[in-house]
Amino acid sequence: MKKHFIIKIVTAIFALFLIPLLSVAQSTANVIPSLAGIRIEFVLFALTLVGVAVFHNKTMYVALCGLFAILIFKFSFDGSFNLAEHIIGTKDTSSGLMIKEGEWRTLINLMGLLFGFALLARHFEDSGIPDILPKFLPDDWKGGFVLLFLIMFISSFLDNIAAAMIGGAIALIVFKGKVHLGFLAAIVAASNAGGAGSVLGDTTTTLMWIDGVNPVDVLHAFVASIVAFFIFGFFASKQQHEYQPIEADPREGIVIDYKKVFIVLLILISAIITNIMFDFPALGVWIAIIIGSFFSKTPWNELKNAWQGSIFLMALVLCASLMPVNELPPASIMSAFILGFVSAVFDNIPLTKLCLEQGGYDWGVLAYAVGFGGSMIWFGSSAGVALSNMYPEAKDTLKYISKGWHVILAYIVAFYVMIAVVGWHPHKPHKKHDIASEKIEMSLNVK
Secondary structure, rough: OOHHHHHHHHHHHHHHHHHHHHHOOOOOOOOEEEEEEEEEEHHHHHHHHHHHHOHHHHHHHHHHHHHHHHHHHHHHHHHHHOHHHHEEEEOOOOOOOEEEOOOOHHHHHHHHHHHHHHHHHHHHHHHOHHHHHHHOOOOOOHHHHHHHHHHHHHHOOOHHHHHHHHHHHHHHHOOOOOOOOOHHHHHHHHHHHHHHHOOOHHHHEEEEEEEOOOOOOHOOHHHHHHHHHHHHHHHHHHHHHHOOOOOOOOOOOOOOHHHHHHHHHHHHHHHHHHHHOOOOOOHHHHHHHHOOOOOOOOOOHHHHHHHHHHHHHHHHHHHHHHHOOOOOOOOHHHHHHHHHHHHOOOOHHHHHHHHHHOOOOOOOHHHHHHHHHHHHHEEEEEEEEEHHHHHHHOHHHHHHHHHHHHHHHHHHHHHHHHHHOOOOOOOOOOOOOOOOHHHHHHHHHHH
């Protein structure tokens, strides 16, 4: 009886989160079979998300079943669907130019980062640095607060997955293995808040930068991030202190393994370099891991702990990319606000791509909404999924939302504080032509 009641509660919560998503779905062309005006793909995706929330111990299998169900539907009813083109991309047959990039880059990057940062977190844990951190962190609740700030700072120049994994590894040591679920939600929130205003710190802002958005135009997202941090940071640190206080003093006889420290730094620097040069941080991560394996033992066993969470996220991202979202509501403050909730259950990469094509958004406001919004549910961002590999208890969606309530509060309050302080300054589409139209224009000029 209790289990059925919990299922109903979880379903109701997800229905609230999915209302914005379904409203977007209703604007899609209604050619393929639909239910009450909603394309069946969205119904299948919604059921998958509810399944993930209810069966949190079997998330990988639920996500794979949802992916297969959506693919079967697409193959059966959508004659224009081509899985190979969806993954690899679409080229113009006459010129060979890529008209639409596929999902391969996102998927490979995610897989590489999830596995790579699992090794990074273990290297960092074995280096001895987390063991001496209690010496520098305050002994009361402010120790957790400072730790969350450090995670947010790291995430401003490093991928949010790395920041979350490093923060999780430190928390495991300084809190003696007892980390409150609300504090785990705050670690995810801090890693996403740090990247919201930086084109180096989050996939969505990096995507904006690559697409032509000036990095200065997303900086004011930090206004909201800082406000949000003080809200979730305060409450989460209090939760953690009551649950398990920070270790007051480091253990005696700690020896720093400088080889491990060097490998960690090499991985971080390589990720930043390949992110800037090739939009491929996973490449730098694995080059550094391989180099490091020649002079220090690599904890390959950690990959066994990361594979289920990695496959789960890959399946969920692929499901989201298969959704037929052809247009978004007109750009406005409210639509940007709603997109924050949508990003908690929907991949923020395709959302960001659509917003870039549509134009009319304030890029800083949008960066905060789609970047930080994913923190509200554990699978709403890659940082949350990566951290759940280290802390499986985070996969209980109902508890994650109830214990991490301060993240939702922080998102709402910080969003409107940013609007009040900075205002809403929408940008016109910064690209006048797509690749196909540019090709046509070039051919006309030649003629």
